[in-house]
Amino acid sequence: MTAAKYKIDNMTAFLDRNFIQQDSYTEKIMPLDEELLGNDLSEMWKDASRWKTGDKWRSFGWNVIEIDGHRVEQISDAIRRANQTKGLPSIIIARTIKGKGVEHMEDNPQWHGKAPKPEMVPIIEDELESQFMIAPSIIAGDMSNLDKEVKRCAGGRADYIHLDVMDGQFVPNKTFDHTKIKELRPLTLIPFDAHLMINEPVKHVHDYIDAGSDIITVHAEVCDESSFGEICDMLNSNQVGIGLAINPDTELPQWCYKFVELLDQIIIMSVVPGKSGQKFIESTHEKIQRIAKDLKEHKFGGYIEVDGGVNLENIGACFEDGARAFVGGSAIIGQNDVRMIIKEFRNKVLESRRRLLIKKAHDLGGMEFVNKWIDLHVVGEKKDNLVQIAKEFGLS
Amino acid sequence: MSTEQLGDMRTEYSKSLIAVGEEDPNIVVLGADTTDSLKTANFGKKFPERFFNVGIAEANLVSVAAGLAYSGKTAFASTYAIFLPGRCVDQIRNAIAYPSPGDKKGLNVKLVVSHGGISVGADGGSHQQIEDIAIMRAIPNMKVLVPADSVAVSKLTWIIAQQYGPFYMRMARSKTPIIYNDSQEFQIGKGIILRDGSDCTIAACGITVKIALDAADLLQQDGISCRVVDCFSIKPIDKELLEKAARETGSIVTCEEHNVMGGFGSSVAEVVSESYPVPIKRIGVQDKFGESARDNEIPQLFEKHGITSINIANAVKDARGQKP
Numbered sequence: 021m022t023a024a025k026y027k028i029d030n031m032t033a034f035l036d037r038n039f040i041q042q043d044s045y046t047e048k049i050m051p052l053d054e055e056l057l058g059n060d061l062s063e064m065w066k067d068a069s070r071w072k073t074g075d076k077w078r079s080f081g082w083n084v085i086e087i088d089g090h091r092v093e094q095i096s097d098a099i100r101r102a103n104q105t106k107g108l109p110s111i112i113i114a115r116t117i118k119g120k121g122v123e124h125m126e127d128n129p130q131w132h133g134k135a136p137k138p139e140m141v142p143i144i145e146d147e148l149e150s151q152f153m154i155a156p157s158i159i160a161g162d163m164s165n166l167d168k169e170v171k172r173c174a175g176g177r178a179d180y181i182h183l184d185v186m187d188g189q190f191v192p193n194k195t196f197d198h199t200k201i202k203e204l205r206p207l208t209l210i211p212f213d214a215h216l217m218i219n220e221p222v223k224h225v226h227d228y229i230d231a232g233s234d235i236i237t238v239h240a241e242v243c244d245e246s247s248f249g250e251i252c253d254m255l256n257s258n259q260v261g262i263g264l265a266i267n268p269d270t271e272l273p274q275w276c277y278k279f280v281e282l283l284d285q286i287i288i289m290s291v292v293p294g295k296s297g298q299k300f301i302e303s304t305h306e307k308i309q310r311i312a313k314d315l316k317e318h319k320f321g322g323y324i325e326v327d328g329g330v331n332l333e334n335i336g337a338c339f340e341d342g343a344r345a346f347v348g349g350s351a352i353i354g355q356n357d358v359r360m361i362i363k364e365f366r367n368k369v370l371e372s373r374r375r376l377l378i379k380k381a382h383d384l385g386g387m388e389f390v391n392k393w394i395d396l397h398v399v400g401e402k403k404d405n406l407v408q409i410a411k412e413f414g415l416s
Numbered sequence: 417m418s419t420e421q422l423g424d425m426r427t428e429y430s431k432s433l434i435a436v437g438e439e440d441p442n443i444v445v446l447g448a449d450t451t452d453s454l455k456t457a458n459f460g461k462k463f464p465e466r467f468f469n470v471g472i473a474e475a476n477l478v479s480v481a482a483g484l485a486y487s488g489k490t491a492f493a494s495t496y497a498i499f500l501p502g503r504c505v506d507q508i509r510n511a512i513a514y515p516s517p518g519d520k521k522g523l524n525v526k527l528v529v530s531h532g533g534i535s536v537g538a539d540g541g542s543h544q545q546i547e548d549i550a551i552m553r554a555i556p557n558m559k560v561l562v563p564a565d566s567v568a569v570s571k572l573t574w575i576i577a578q579q580y581g582p583f584y585m586r587m588a589r590s591k592t593p594i595i596y597n598d599s600q601e602f603q604i605g606k607g608i609i610l611r612d613g614s615d616c617t618i619a620a621c622g623i624t625v626k627i628a629l630d631a632a633d634l635l636q637q638d639g640i641s642c643r644v645v646d647c648f649s650i651k652p653i654d655k656e657l658l659e660k661a662a663r664e665t666g667s668i669v670t671c672e673e674h675n676v677m678g679g680f681g682s683s684v685a686e687v688v689s690e691s692y693p694v695p696i697k698r699i700g701v702q703d704k705f706g707e708s709a710r711d712n713e714i715p716q717l718f719e720k721h722g723i724t725s726i727n728i729a730n731a732v733k734d735a736r737g738q739k740p
Binding site for chain 1: 447449470471473
């Protein structure tokens with residue numbers, strides 16, 4: 021009330037709205053939004069119209085900005101909007117999942133003030149290190165209406181939007197250039213993952229930075245140590261992510277190891293670049309595994325992104341190979357319900373991740389430890405799925 | 417008397433609440449989040465219609481308890497120490513201690529807290545209530561208890577459930593050594609002499625009683641005979657026992673897990689200086705804030721604040737040296 025009365029517009033409050041307090045879910049103990057009668061918080065997540073906390077702040081004269089608190093781009097945009105708001109204080113209500121990234125902790129009030137047992141740390145570390153991204157590629161959609169495709173990605177809650185730039189020289193096809201990206205930029209906050217399949221990228225990178233790309237990936241086939249170094253400098257100084265891509269017939273060039281710690285992403289093409297809708301080249305699995313192992317030894321801290329022919333059948337295997345970002349062309353954009361298909365993509369990866377973690381748990385402490393870890397998954401239906409996977413392994 | 421076994425104060429509090437709640441349907445229990453931690457949630461499972469969790473809203477916890485007490489209930493309101501005296505002194509004073517319906521003094525609310533003092537673990541100085549004894553004993557009509565072990569917690573829960581009026585009872589977070597047998601009797605306003613001695617008296621409360629006993633052991637090796645007194649009832653305090661101790665042992669060392677300013681040591685000094693002045697030394701937090709210490713580091717934190725048996729033993733020697 022004081023902040024509203026005195027028009028404190030240089031103050032921004034954050035509310036970390038995760039629906040959890042020490043005893044249980046806030047909506048069970050003392051509902052701010054709506055009383056939760058069952059035990060399933062996911063019901064609350066599904067229906068944003070049930071969230072009333074923002075109204076409470078609004079009624080006290082605050083500017084309320086509601087965001088997904090797990091999306092960095094939304095946080096920075098919210099701060100920008102709060103700073104621009106004059107004459108009243110702002111609050112950013114960030115909806116978050118407590119314990120995000122570790123499945124047995126997510127949305128589980130038991131972890132409000134508890135640390136994991138030391139024996140669980142290696143497996144939790146593995147889980148945290150295996151977060152992943154889904155990046156739909158809009159050229160698989162209606163090329164005459166890319167605005168619509170970007171909006172479909174946004175509606176589908178994609179992690180990135182993959183933008184295939186083709187110049188008709190490096191690859192036979194031509195798609196669009198930086199002017200199109202600039203046009204699309206205001207449509208969404210979702211990071212733009214610009215994949216430049218063009219000759220002499222060093223000459224053009226600046227245009228793509230200016231257009232508003234968040235990550236820019238260039239091809240190793242058209243770079244050398246000196247030009248890539250120049251590209252790295254440009255991207256670095258503009259706080260744009262750095263990516264390097266290789267075609268199916270290309271191996272990582274020796275010079276790239278000099279930059280490996282700077283790289284945010286390495287794209288391994290699983291089709292010959294040029295057009296959408298091609299079949300995934302099977303030998304890519306082996307290639308990803310080999311490169312993932314090699315990069316780990318060289319302290320690569322970014323993601324391996326697999327691009328081309330990724331679908332519900334092979335995405336799990338790609339994850340197990342070591343890929344952590346997945347470009348989905350026709351398998352995502354070509355479908356009617358983008359949101360549903362992205363969710364299915366995620367579920368496939370989650371299942372593979374669970375499989376890897378069960379294997380890890382078994383290596384660490386046999387069946388007993390596997391069961392101990394599975395038993396931690398008390399919220400939702402995760403446990404049933406884990407038990408099922410363990411059975412398939414002949415464990416449990 | 418066993419010093420090996422450990423007991424959990426919150427577990428005993430919860431058990432006694434349920435037992436006393438079974439006998440007395442008038443008892444209601446309130447919490448402000450933290451009911452799993454305080455274990456009062458168990459009472460709620462047994463008597464859901466007599467259990468209220470008001471959320472993270474301690475001022476409301478106290479006010480709702482006051483309302484229930486005003487309408488005839490015996491209300492137990494519990495959370496961590498830092499959230500009650502530290503946050504709600506206005507509600508405690510004006511809604512619980514001050515209203516005196518008829519010839520009664522205050523409302524029938526029992527504020528029972530856990531996590532008193534500096535032994536709270538990693539939460540650190542912001543969550544270490546070291547001023548509560550001072551705050552609560554300054555409020556008229558309020559009685560203040562600091563039990564030494566889980567047996568005392570259990571017995572005192574029964575007593576305050578049956579005795580009318582506002583009470584503040586402070587428990588520790590960690591498991592504490594068991595001092596008492598189940599047959600031990602407790603009486604509000606009466607201290608307990610745990611060991612007799614003639615050269616000095618060590619008066620302690622809460623988890624420092626065990627430290628006082630250890631100090632007496634150390635001093636015995638030096639041929640100094642100490643009387644050790646558990647003054648769990650800080651208000652009302654056992655004036656008779658303290659005056660007698662002053663007269664018979666000639667010096668007193670107090671010990672508390674609380675700021676020495678206004679706390680237990682101060683209340684002993686008030687009594688003794690007015691009735692039979694003798695040298696007094698106060699062991700406790702020396703007017704500074706605590707800091708984070710994990711469970712295994714708590715002994716070091718006590719050492720840092722000088723709340724150790726060796727320090728008590730030295731204080732006893734100092735106090736004896738000041739005797740006229």
